[in-house]
Amino acid sequence: MFSLKKLSPTITDMIRFDHSHVLVTFHQYTADAKPKVKQALADTICNALEIHATLEEEIFYPAMRGIDSGEPVLQKSVPEHNEMRRLIGELRATEPGDVRHGQILHQLMRDVIHHVADEETVLLPHAERLLGKDRLSELGAEMTRRRLELAGPKAGKLAMDTAIGFSGSTTALVLGVVGTVAAATLLTRKAKAA
Numbered sequence: 001m002f003s004l005k006k007l008s009p010t011i012t013d014m015i016r017f018d019h020s021h022v023l024v025t026f027h028q029y030t031a032d033a034k035p036k037v038k039q040a041l042a043d044t045i046c047n048a049l050e051i052h053a054t055l056e057e058e059i060f061y062p063a064m065r066g067i068d069s070g071e072p073v074l075q076k077s078v079p080e081h082n083e084m085r086r087l088i089g090e091l092r093a094t095e096p097g098d099v100r101h102g103q104i105l106h107q108l109m110r111d112v113i114h115h116v117a118d119e120e121t122v123l124l125p126h127a128e129r130l131l132g133k134d135r136l137s138e139l140g141a142e143m144t145r146r147r148l149e150l151a152g153p154k155a156g157k158l159a160m161d162t163a164i165g166f167s168g169s170t171t172a173l174v175l176g177v178v179g180t181v182a183a184a185t186l187l188t189r190k191a192k193a194a
């Protein structure tokens, strides 16, 4: 019988990919970018961070608590997500032409870089040491299923923001991002059909 979990990337690799994607999006936000581009980049970042934080809180952190609930990085993760959500709210309430827009976005970027560093240097290696490859792939499949539920209704908006936000950047990068989403969708369809 077809098993999605055997084909799925591990949850730790998916988390690393999400981090790379959001950091690359932050890098497109330059002071001289047009307000329309700044708005699209901010929307991409806010939506991606919200979905990523929810996926970690629903799937990854509970799995980690099951193996090491005392880990300090794990304990401060949710409060840090909540601080990011507060900044996301502020960013959404600010016009892209306002100087505060860039300041809030860069504060969010600093927080994200710090948080991502803790996850990638402590939590992800820890998960890979303590959970087996099968379990990591099973959690990865669970993450893909939930991601499609969360992102599905916004798919058109997410694709449009990516196209506008990366319009001054390399086409290959956009194709890479779009290709990854398409691959995840195909994988899920294949699993449902089997």
Ligand SMILES: [Fe+2]
Residues within 6 Å of the ligand: 053, 056, 077, 081, 115, 119
């Ligand atoms: Fe996180």
Ligand SMILES: [Fe+2]
Residues within 6 Å of the ligand: 015, 019, 052, 056, 116, 119
């Ligand atoms: Fe993360």
